[in-house]
Amino acid sequence: MDSARSDTRPPEAPPIVALKILIAGGFGVGKTTMVGAVSEIRPLRTEEHLTEAGRGVDQTAGVEQKTTTTVALDFGKITLHDQFALYLFGTPGQDRFWFFWDDIAQGALGAVVLADTRRLQDCFAAVDYFERREIPFIVAVNCFAGARRFRVEEVASALDLDPGTPVVLCDARERSSAKEVLIAVVEHASRTYAGRRGPEER
Template structure:
């Protein structure tokens, strides 16, 4: 099952995939330079962030019942948007990572996913400096459909990331067409 991990710049997509992957991850991180500063909105970036994804992140995770998840992370900057549709091709669902400090930054990713017709879940990545928020308030602020899973996690902690993927996978499987019973 191919799943996208998407969201705004600096939200923790690479970290999320690294926390879960059972294989060494493929990542296309490059050092951020002053040349990119005028193009990228650095508001809300974690302190010390020095690299950014410029292509794709990839990891793999095998769940019980031999469900294999292939995780493809998108770059978060608008200038890499042309890659998004290529990464989305063949995906069965998507995970949008969000941050309570800048929820509005996740709207673009959610709009792209909805336009592509992909089922998705939203995971609020809890950064140490993020203000706490109730899930009902987050759901309202993000204008989520009642069936869209919303999960809190820390992208650095495997257990919470697994909970997110379980919620997303269950949501995707629920939306797949069923074969008629004989």
């Protein structure tokens, strides 16, 4: 495993900085999968089976094989470069759980909006949420088998992203790919916050 463990770090090493990252996006886009793929601890999951009560409420078009849904959050952790401990919070994707987002988002450094090009409209709400609250985010296109591939510029245009918002391609099932996404959001958030500070504060 390439993640650092606290009990193997030399005594003189600087303390690890804890950072909170949100993983958001539409229903069935791969949030739980990404957290599970990259977490160095056993991830906390709050999944429940879909029931008849959710029929007509949960939009399962395109993900008909999905049988469970996150009803609160997913939680995981990964250490990057022996410097940063990223605490990952996967948000629920359905509209009826959005009231929970404000609590989850408190103190977040940045966010990843996972997107499925077959259902790109499903991530509009997450994009709007983070833009309105000025939380730095990137869009990570989860490349599902059989889905049409688009250039990142096309995705950015379709989502009407603000200039400078990164779009990356990924496979949420692969640890290395998910890790690159997290590195990208930390770097983007660092640049964003540095740009908001005045020269005398840098």
